[in-house]
Amino acid sequence: MDLVIPKIDALSLCPELVLSITAMLVLLVTVYLPKGRKDPAAYVGLLGIFIALMSLTLLWGKPRYAFNNMIMVDNFSIFFNMVILVTAALSILMSITYLKEEGMSHGEFYALILFSAVGMMFMTAGANLITIFLGLETMSISLYVLAGFLRDSNRSNESALKYLLLGAFSSAFLLYGIAFIYGATGTTDLKGISEFLSRATYMKDPMLLAGMGLLLVGFGFKIATVPFHMWTPDVYEGAPTSVTAFMSVGVKAAVFAAFVRVFSHALWDLQPDWNQLLWILAVLTMTLGNVIAIAQTNIKRMLAYSSIAHAGYIMMGMIASNELGTSSILFYMLAYAFTNLGAFGVVILFGRKGEGNLDIEDYSGMGFKYPVLGLLMAVFLFSLAGIPPTAGFVGKFYIFSAAVKAGYIWLAIIGVMNSLVSVYYYLRVTVMMYMKDPVKDLEGLHWSPSMIVALIIAVAGTLLIGIFPSPYLDLAKQSVLHLM
Amino acid sequence: MTLFFFLLIAIVTVISAILVIVLRNPIHSALSLVLTFFSIAGLYILLNAQFIAAIQVIVYAGAIMVLFLFVIMLLNLEKEKRVSEKHPLQKAFGVSIALFLLGGIGSIVATGVLYGNMGTETAAKVSAVGNTKAIAGLLFTDWVLPFEITSILLIAAIVGAIVLTKKEL
Numbered sequence: 330m331d332l333v334i335p336k337i338d339a340l341s342l343c344p345e346l347v348l349s350i351t352a353m354l355v356l357l358v359t360v361y362l363p364k365g366r367k368d369p370a371a372y373v374g375l376l377g378i379f380i381a382l383m384s385l386t387l388l389w390g391k392p393r394y395a396f397n398n399m400i401m402v403d404n405f406s407i408f409f410n411m412v413i414l415v416t417a418a419l420s421i422l423m424s425i426t427y428l429k430e431e432g433m434s435h436g437e438f439y440a441l442i443l444f445s446a447v448g449m450m451f452m453t454a455g456a457n458l459i460t461i462f463l464g465l466e467t468m469s470i471s472l473y474v475l476a477g478f479l480r481d482s483n484r485s486n487e488s489a490l491k492y493l494l495l496g497a498f499s500s501a502f503l504l505y506g507i508a509f510i511y512g513a514t515g516t517t518d519l520k521g522i523s524e525f526l527s528r529a530t531y532m533k534d535p536m537l538l539a540g541m542g543l544l545l546v547g548f549g550f551k552i553a554t555v556p557f558h559m560w561t562p563d564v565y566e567g568a569p570t571s572v573t574a575f576m577s578v579g580v581k582a583a584v585f586a587a588f589v590r591v592f593s594h595a596l597w598d599l600q601p602d603w604n605q606l607l608w609i610l611a612v613l614t615m616t617l618g619n620v621i622a623i624a625q626t627n628i629k630r631m632l633a634y635s636s637i638a639h640a641g642y643i644m645m646g647m648i649a650s651n652e653l654g655t656s657s658i659l660f661y662m663l664a665y666a667f668t669n670l671g672a673f674g675v676v677i678l679f680g681r682k683g684e685g686n687l688d689i690e691d692y693s694g695m696g697f698k699y700p701v702l703g704l705l706m707a708v709f710l711f712s713l714a715g716i717p718p719t720a721g722f723v724g725k726f727y728i729f730s731a732a733v734k735a736g737y738i739w740l741a742i743i744g745v746m747n748s749l750v751s752v753y754y755y756l757r758v759t760v761m762m763y764m765k766d767p768v769k770d771l772e773g774l775h776w777s778p779s780m781i782v783a784l785i786i787a788v789a790g791t792l793l794i795g796i797f798p799s800p801y802l803d804l805a806k807q808s809v810l811h812l813m
Numbered sequence: 814m815t816l817f818f819f820l821l822i823a824i825v826t827v828i829s830a831i832l833v834i835v836l837r838n839p840i841h842s843a844l845s846l847v848l849t850f851f852s853i854a855g856l857y858i859l860l861n862a863q864f865i866a867a868i869q870v871i872v873y874a875g876a877i878m879v880l881f882l883f884v885i886m887l888l889n890l891e892k893e894k895r896v897s898e899k900h901p902l903q904k905a906f907g908v909s910i911a912l913f914l915l916g917g918i919g920s921i922v923a924t925g926v927l928y929g930n931m932g933t934e935t936a937a938k939v940s941a942v943g944n945t946k947a948i949a950g951l952l953f954t955d956w957v958l959p960f961e962i963t964s965i966l967l968i969a970a971i972v973g974a975i976v977l978t979k980k981e982l
Contacts, residue, residue: 332954342958349965356972396958437976444969451962463962467969474973489977515929525930536925539918 341395341402343384344410345450351377352443359436370436371425371779374443378418385410390807394456398518401456401590408659408808409453409586412666413579415790417446419670420575422783426775427571427677431479438478442575445471449583453590458507458517461587465503465551468583469496472576476568482683488567495550495560503547509540519595526598541599544591545606551584552640555613562625565633570680573629574673577636578666585643585662589655593647600650607648608740615641615747623754628676628689631754632669635713638751639665645744646728649735652809657727659805664712664720664794671787672709675702678780681773692758694767699774703762705788712791714755715748720794727802819859826852839885843878850874861936864944 339346351374359370385407392403400406421439428434448467455461473496477489511517513536514525526537546557553561565573592603618638625631643665646658679695679702680686696703712719715726725748732741794801829852832845850873857866939947952960976982 332950334954335957353968397955399956399958433982435976435982437972437982440972441969441976444965444972447965448962448969457959459956459959460962463959463966467962467966470966470973471969474969474976477977480977511929512927513925513929515927515931534925534928535921536927539921 335397338395341388341393341400343387344381344414345447345454347377347381347384348414348443348447348450351381352440352447355436355440355443359440362436365429365434367434367436368425371421371439374421374439375418377443378414378421378446382411382414385414398520399457399460400451400454401519402454404808404810405590405659406450406454406586408805409582409662410450412582412662413446413449413453415786416575416579416582416666416670417442419674419783419786420571420579422779422786423574423670423674423677424569424571425779426777427569430682430775431569432682433479433569438475441471441475441478445475445575446579449579452583453586455587455590456519458510458519458591461591462500462504462507464583465587466500468580469500469551472496472572472580475572475575476564478572479569482567484567484684485569486567488564491560492564492568499547499550499557502543502550506540506543506545506547509536509543513537513540519590522595523597526596537599538602541592541596541603542606545603545610548584548588548591549610552581552588552643553614553637554610554640554644555617555637558614558618558637561637562630562633565636566627566629570629570673570677573633574670574677577632577673578669581636581640581643582662582666585658589647589658593650593655604648604650607644608737611641611644611648611740612743613641614638614644615744619747619750619754622751625754626689627687628692628758629687631689631758632672632676635751635755636669638747639669639713641747642725642728642744645732645737645740648737648740649731651731651735652806653727653734654731655809656802656805657724657731659808660798660802661724661728663801663805664724664791667787667790667794668709668712668719668721671705671784671791672713674780674784674787675706675709678702678774678776678784689758689761690768692761693765694762695771696759696762698767698771702774705784706762707759708788708791710755710758712795714752716752718792718795720791720798723795723798723802815859819856822852822855822859826856840882843881843885846881847874847878850878861939862944864948 354377355370355374358373359367362369388402389404389407392401394401421442424438424442425434428438445468448464448469448471451464452461452468453464455464473489473493476492477485479485507517510522513534514522516522516525550557550560565577568576593600596603615638618634618636618641622631622634622638625634643658643661646654646661648654649657676687679692692706696707708719712721715721715724717723725744729741729744732738732744826849829845829848833842833849836842836845850869854866854869854874857863857869934947934951942950
């Protein structure tokens with residue numbers, strides 16, 4: 330038996346390799362750092378992310394398979410990897426002071442964020458269901474731990490346990506779906522599946538459809554679509570706020586990338602079947618997320634429901650199933666990354682040790698006490714609500730127009746109506762900030778340089794994409810050009 | 814004959830798996846889990862995957878479950894207290910959905926025809942080189958990247974376990 334070892338294409342793996350090595354370096358460095366002063370570990374992590382970002386540019390525009398068709402390095406995965414790396418970098422910047430305040434400044438935190446990002450990057454690049462599954466597990470295992478990182482807090486423990494149990498449950502669904510699809514097509518390779526389906530004439534093979542449904546459940550769990558969203562508010566509320574920020578953007582980006590690749594590419598021949606399902610899921614997700622968000626009094630819970638609603642908007646891009654739809658998903662993800670991370674950044678900065686200052690009522694009068702912070706929060710909330718001239722507006726505009734173009738007029742109308750509902754609860758925070766008197770002492774805000782940098786990047790991204798969207802839209806369009 | 818053994822092992826697997834979560838004594842749960850792992854190993858043997866079956870017994874049923882039992886006995890866990898049922902309807906709803914899923918998937922599996930391409934590694938081909946060698950060959954050539962991703966997964970899990978449990982970090 331001859332062993333033919335495949336070409337070790339290190340260049341294609343460059344960003345993932347850099348990030349994995351950095352994560353291990355962070356673990357090494359942290360051993361030699363004095364207790365409670367683990368900041369350098371975070372800077373090592375940031376440097377690694379920066380190098381990985383640079384290495385992405387080396388791969389841009391040269392789509393290729395690597396490692397025996399296990400991963401696909403194309404502009405699509407590079408775009409998502411960029412979003413994921415930016416998310417990881419901003420989350421680390423926001424965590425440095427936050428962790429110190431919580432008394433949990435440990436290098437392992439940054440290493441786990443990096444490991445999780447590596448998993449996400451394998452998901453976006455996965456060209457085989459096995460690679461996608463392993464990426465998803467790497468991402469999730471790190472996140473389970475990160476959600477419970479504040480070991481002394483009951484909330485954090487509850488969050489980690491819930492996420493672990495339900496996450497494992499959803500992974501089982503995903504794996505079961507993969508098994509069914511393997512049984513029906515005889516391969517786990519995405520290209521192989523799509524070739525097999527385009528040749529075959531038995532579209533309604535029940536086993537294939539069951540596999541597709543189970544995959545939908547597995548992915549739906551991770552991006553928190555209704556009815557698989559139950560875990561989201563509790564997990565998002567209990568997890569450390571910087572982890573919530575990382576989860577709400579990073580996981581969505583990675584899972585949507587894999588979702589689009591599997592459904593809009595490998596299972597393209599089943600498009601009429603999954604489109605109807607997604608239509609229902611998207612409408613449910615948007616509506617339930619927005620309506621329940623209105624009733625929330627805790628800002629982290631409100632943002633959790635808002636992130637559920639945003640998953641619904643993004644799904645509209647998939648339902649449109651055209652080039653504009655897919656590129657608008659990418660664009661929306663980029664806009665959502667800056668906006669949501671920014672909003673969580675303000676929540677972290679304004680929050681106090683433990684559960685302090687997390688109620689929406691606590692934001693009363695904040696706009697006058699801290700004009701800059703209030704203004705930033707207002708910008709992020711406007712962007713989440715989709716009000717010009719912010720990134721959120723342009724993102725929603727492209728998603729809705731993709732749906733209209735594909736003939737889903739009702740879907741677009743429901744989307745717009747939902748977006749109107751969402752304005753209520755986003756603006757309520759702004760009203761609290763500027764039109765109410767403070768209910769408690771707002772002293773003692775600790776501006777740290779890393780947080781300032783993170784907020785500047787987030788607000789610059791939100792406004793820049795909102796005012797000059799065309800270069801970013803072009804980037805998104807180029808990214809779906811070679812989607813294989 | 815194979816079908817008979819399959820059904821036998823499958824029924825044992827499912828019942829012992831249900832017992833893991835239904836039994837209230839942690840040691841009984843762990844022992845049912847051992848039984849589950851053993852019967853899954855039996856299923857692997859029916860699939861001509863002797864190597865995986867052996868690994869399943871050695872690693873899961875042997876090493877991991879023995880550690881599990883040790884920990885449970887050292888911790889001296891008491892019988893789990895019954896949590897009061899707040900939503901009786903919730904349970905009924907969950908069970909009916911599970912049964913619905915079982916019926917749906919069961920009927921698909923029972924009536925489904927496999928149109929898919931058959932694997933290239935036939936039983937005769939595998940036994941010609943040996944099970945272990947065939948797996949090793951594939952693992953280090955075609956599947957080398959997933960294999961390496963698993964190592965990242967494991968290191969993340971190890972770091973996580975230390976972070977969550979070490980007394981003083």
